[in-house]
Amino acid sequence: MAKMTMHDIGKELSAEELREIEAAEKKKIVFDEDSPEMTAEMLKQFKRDNRISRTKQTASIRLSEKAQKFSKAYGKGYTSFLSRLIDAALDDEKLVKRCI
Helix, strand or coil: CCCCCCHHHHHHCCHHHHEEEHHHHHCCCCCCCCCCCHHHHHHHHCCCCCCCCCCCCCCCCCCCCHHHHHHHHHCHHHHHHHHHHHHHHCHHHHHHHHHH
């Protein structure tokens, strides 16, 4: 997954293209029969496409009751979900420092 900000994108776009993006940001999202708003249950049905082989090590950790209920709510594969969540958190230096 690539993360970009408008600052990153702005270097490659024309002034007109930037105006179009800014106008699109201000538009209201319209859901319809073909494109309904996603519910929490619908989002749980999505699976991550893991084409890149990952090496994992087993670790025992203590989870708060809240963390355990939250992660298990995503069903089968919740430990992989937790692993990806921890990986993402470790990439956020401010979050790491806040949790030390």
